[in-house]
Amino acid sequence: MGAAMEAEWNEMAGNTGGGQEEMAAGQLTCGIRFLTDFWQEKYLQEYIRDGGSKIKFVSGRLGSGKTHFLGLMASLARGEQYKVVQFSAKDIWMHDFKEMYVEIFRQCDILHCLEAVSHRLIREMGFDPGDIPEGMKFIDYLSQSGLGDALNKREIRTQLRQMFLDNPMMDNNFALACSMLTGSILGYPVLEEQNRELLLAWLEGDRSIKLSQLRAMDFYPGRITRYNARHMLRSLAEVVRMGGFSGLYVSVDDLEILVSRSSLEAVHYTKMKREDTYESIRQLIDDIDSMKNIMFVYAFDRELIDNENAGLKSYQALWMRIQNEIVGERFNRFADVVDLDRLAAQEYSLDVIIAISESLARQQNIAVLPLARSQAEGIVAQARTGAVGIPRLIQMAMQEVRSNV
Numbered sequence: 001m002g003a004a005m006e007a008e009w010n011e012m013a014g015n016t017g018g019g020q021e022e023m024a025a026g027q028l029t030c031g032i033r034f035l036t037d038f039w040q041e042k043y044l045q046e047y048i049r050d051g052g053s054k055i056k057f058v059s060g061r062l063g064s065g066k067t068h069f070l071g072l073m074a075s076l077a078r079g080e081q082y083k084v085v086q087f088s089a090k091d092i093w094m095h096d097f098k099e100m101y102v103e104i105f106r107q108c109d110i111l112h113c114l115e116a117v118s119h120r121l122i123r124e125m126g127f128d129p130g131d132i133p134e135g136m137k138f139i140d141y142l143s144q145s146g147l148g149d150a151l152n153k154r155e156i157r158t159q160l161r162q163m164f165l166d167n168p169m170m171d172n173n174f175a176l177a178c179s180m181l182t183g184s185i186l187g188y189p190v191l192e193e194q195n196r197e198l199l200l201a202w203l204e205g206d207r208s209i210k211l212s213q214l215r216a217m218d219f220y221p222g223r224i225t226r227y228n229a230r231h232m233l234r235s236l237a238e239v240v241r242m243g244g245f246s247g248l249y250v251s252v253d254d255l256e257i258l259v260s261r262s263s264l265e266a267v268h269y270t271k272m273k274r275e276d277t278y279e280s281i282r283q284l285i286d287d288i289d290s291m292k293n294i295m296f297v298y299a300f301d302r303e304l305i306d307n308e309n310a311g312l313k314s315y316q317a318l319w320m321r322i323q324n325e326i327v328g329e330r331f332n333r334f335a336d337v338v339d340l341d342r343l344a345a346q347e348y349s350l351d352v353i354i355a356i357s358e359s360l361a362r363q364q365n366i367a368v369l370p371l372a373r374s375q376a377e378g379i380v381a382q383a384r385t386g387a388v389g390i391p392r393l394i395q396m397a398m399q400e401v402r403s404n405v
Contacts, residue, residue: 032065032068032069032072032340032343032347034331034333034343034346034347035069035331035333035338035343036069036072036073036076038333039056039073039076039333040076040080042333042334043295044076044077044080044082044246044249044295045080048082048246048247048249048293048294048295049080049246049247049293051292051293052292052293053288053289053291053292053293053294053295054288054294054295054296055284055285055288055295055296055297055298055336056295056296056297056298056336056337056338057297057298057299057300057322057336057337057338058070058297058298058299058300058338058340059299059300059301059302059304059305059337059338059339059340060301060302060339060340060341060344061301061302061341062301062392063390063391063392063393063395064340064341064344064390064391064392065340065344065390065391065392066253066299066300066301066340067253067299068391069299069340070086070251070253070297070299073249073251073297074086074249074251077249077295080246081244081245081246082245082246082247082248082249083107083108083113083240083245083247083248083249084107084249084251085103085104085107085108085248085249085250085251086107086250086251086253087103087107087251087252087253088252088253088254089252089253089254089255089257089258089267090254090257090265090266090267091266091267092252093267093273094252094255094258094277094280095269095273095274095276095277095280096226096276096280097226097229097230097280097283097284098205098224098225098226098229100229100233100252100280101205101224101229101230101232101233101236102204102205104233104236104248104250105203105204105205105236106204108236108240108248110178110181110200110203110236110239111181111185111200112243113239113240113242113243113245114178114181114182114185114239114243115185115243116242116243116244117163117178117182117239117242117243118138118182118185118186120163120242120244121156121159121160121163121182121186122138122186124159125152125155125156125159127141137185137186137187137188138156138186138187138188139153139156139186139187139188140187153188156183156186156188157189160179160182160183161179163179163182163242164176164178164179164182165179167238169234169235169238169292170234170235170238170239171228171231171232171234171235173219173220173221173222174203174232174235174236175235176219176221177199177202177203177219177221178203178235178239180195180199180217180219181196181199181200184196195217198213198214198217199214199217199219202214202221202224203224203232205223205224205229207223211223226280230283230284230287233291233294234287234290234291234292234294236248237291237292237293237294238292238293240293241292241293246293247292247293247294247295248293248294248295249294249295249297250294250295250296250297251296251297251298251299252296252297252298252299253299254299254300255298255299255300255304256300256301256303256304257269258274258277258304258310258311259274259303259304259307259310259311271310274310275315278312278315278317278318279315279317279318281298281318282315282317282318282321284296285318285321285322286321302341322336322337323337330346331343331346331347341390344390344391345384348390350373350376350377353371353376353379353390353394354370354371354373354376356391356394357370357371357376357394357397357398358370360394360398361398371394371397371398375397379393379394379397
């Protein structure tokens with residue numbers, strides 16, 4: 001029933017992709033805006049954009065709105081000109097950080113970023129990228145204008161070196177690969193298509209390529225592994241920033257898969273893989289201050305906290321870094337571990353619950369009345385002691401209303 005209900009919620013919310021999804025997300029967030037607006041202002045518009053880095057954890061009971069929260073934050077991040085990466089821990093192995101890096105790299109579209117960097121270089125040399133005919137490389141434009149001389153070619157090399165190889169935020173091999181790829185976009189230095197594909201494959205961590213093929217290009221890197229993947233991610237985030245984006249926003253859903261015993265799941269974590277995952281997150285927390293313009297958000301059901309034997313508390317090196325030492329009466333919007341159930345108890349008043357049901361009712365293809373005040377009161381009472389969060393209870397109540405129409 002959970003999966004079917006989730007699909008029903010997505011249908012009711014209009015989550016079918018693109019702008020429609022973002023519009024629906026905005027209409028169904030009366031209570032959650034208390035937190036998302038704060039994150040947008042303090043993190044997306046200020047701290048991360050200004051060069052900071054952050055890791056947040058979002059938890060709650062089944063149906064507390066975690067996935068919806070991640071979707072809304074991703075929408076806000078796109079609006080703030082971030083490169084947004086979203087994936088589920090059910091689809092990507094989490095115990096090897098290289099797997100995370102590869103997924104983030106694939107979703108970032110590095111060539112799009114390097115294209116923007118090439119435009120920045122062109123402007124640094126005193127030209128306007130808009131003046132270059134579509135499909136023409138910069139070096140060909142210079143030659144056509146009688147400016148393709150050795151002096152301008154040397155200036156291109158100098159700019160590439162300063163942007164990439166002299167950048168302290170970038171791994172030297174990562175920087176050299178990006179410098180050559182950007183040069184190929186500019187048309188100088190020339191890079192053969194086969195070598196271009198080899199560089200992209202190396203950046204993506206493809207183990208099938210032979211390092212000897214890269215050495216033929218005077219490029220002598222090692223392979224990307226779980227041990228250097230975080231450093232490569234820092235380099236990737238820097239390329240994203242150089243491409244004119246505000247930063248890199250990464251959200252990971254369904255982390256409770258780590259403690260799942262279901263045989264139906266595509267991935268199953270042994271005790272060793274689970275602890276390797278905890279250690280990988282612990283290392284990321286310790287390294288996050290060495291990164292810039294990047295924000296991670298991990299989401300999971302409360303079971304990952306409540307499970308004493310296999311959950312986060314079972315790995316003290318990680319738990320000591322993420323637990324909230326001081327818990328006040330009011331919800332702390334700066335907290336690194338966000339409890340959506342606690343937020344709902346504070347912010348989801350009767351009026352908010354009714355407003356959400358009204359938003360859902362307006363999106364139905366058939367006439368469905370919003371929830372009555374007595375129904376909203378019942379939802380609040382049930383949420384205090386039940387195992388289901390308020391958003392899912394609203395969803396279930398609307399399902400019942402719909403079925404009675």
